[in-house]
């Protein structure tokens with residue numbers, strides 16, 4: 001009896017997953033006329049090294065290479081199994097001739113050591129990972145490589161600062177570490193392999209292809225995983241859990257949590273990242289509504305010059321606001337906006353905690369709250385400015401990506417403005433109703 005219930009529950013869950021998958025299927029267009037010789041080489045190398053896969057590699061429109069299912073994959077099927085013997089992890093640095101030098105550097109992380117190791121290993125014709133390095137892109141095109149024009153497109157968005165800060169940080173890290181290593185140990189760190197451009201390439205490699213793996217000792221380490229590195233990200237991924245080493249097989253198993261049909265692109269989840277993070281460190285914006293795209297709103301006391309006693313909750317706070325189309329409550333007192341933000345502003349405009357009843361006093365508070373939000377986002381919208389949609393087609397990859405990002409920001413702000421306007425209209429109607437009731441009563 002208990003087994004039947006569990007089986008039914010399992011079937012119902014699988015049906016829901018299937019239904020969700022069908023509703024959110026992303027169409028993959030395979031680009032046939034590009035050579036996949038290097039990718040096939042790495043698959044053959046994988047086979048010789050006991051990789052098991054139900055995926056093939058192809059060029060897909062808009063995302064470089066991707067992994068395509070070679071058969072129908074059901075929930076629980078392992079799409080890819082990678083033995084730990086071909087995973088690139090810190091162990092390799094420990095075995096290398098650079099480790100005795102690097103371990104003496106105060107505060108250097110394993111990730112930085114691996115980054116420096118990969119800059120040299122890439123040129124090693126006897127490397128065990130030669131086929132892997134051969135199949136890596138020459139340029140990663142992440143936000144870290146944005147040129148001036150693209151950065152200028154981002155004016156008015158927080159991504160502008162994020163990218164500038166990240167670039168500054170990488171330059172400082174390079175200057176602090178690399179020239180001295182090349183000068184003091186040119187045999188181990190040949191200067192021609194350690195230019196600033198190559199350092200940026202390696203940073204982009206690790207940011208966009210590094211995966212967090214939980215080893216059998218319970219420690220999380222950032223690794224490069226050949227072949228798995230061809231999996232693209234989706235907001236509706238097939239593979240969600242992969243990062244724990246299976247101690248019995250000493251391998252990483254990439255099992256699917258959502259069915260993937262033969263010929264369909266099999267997607268991984270890189271994590272719960274916003275578009276700004278994905279642009280900066282991966283260089284793309286995923287298709288669909290990203291729940292992690294928010295516009296942070298910093299709030300101080302909205303009536304800053306009023307005496308404290310009138311505003312019991314006057315502290316500042318940061319609220320994350322998503323596109324209001326993602327909310328299913330657009331009624332009065334909700335407006336598709338985050339309740340904590342509304343409550344924060346209400347408490348700043350009212351000496352008593354307002355209730356969600358449409359009395360004249362409450363409606364007046366609601367109006368002030370919405371006007372506050374409206375004016376903040378109107379200012380933000382002005383700062384962001386117009387997107388020059390017409391120029392997009394002829395622009396470089398980075399300007400196009402920056403414009404795409406900005407369009408998302410505008411869409412979010414525009415939804416907030418629309419929700420505020422429609423909320424104000426509702427409040428106005430309610431106020432008229434209240435006034436009519438008062439005068440008739």
Ligand SMILES: C[S@@+](CC[C@H](N)C(=O)[O-])C[C@H]1O[C@@H](n2cnc3c(N)ncnc32)[C@H](O)[C@@H]1O
Pocket residue numbers: 062063064065066137140208209228229230231232233234281282283284285286287
């Ligand atoms: C781990 S690699 C995936 C394989 C990669 N497409 C390739 O050709 O090597 C990560 C990179 O793939 C690209 N990518 C991943 N998911 C994507 C997506 N949904 N749309 C567009 N590009 C994507 C981005 O360039 C990202 O930095």
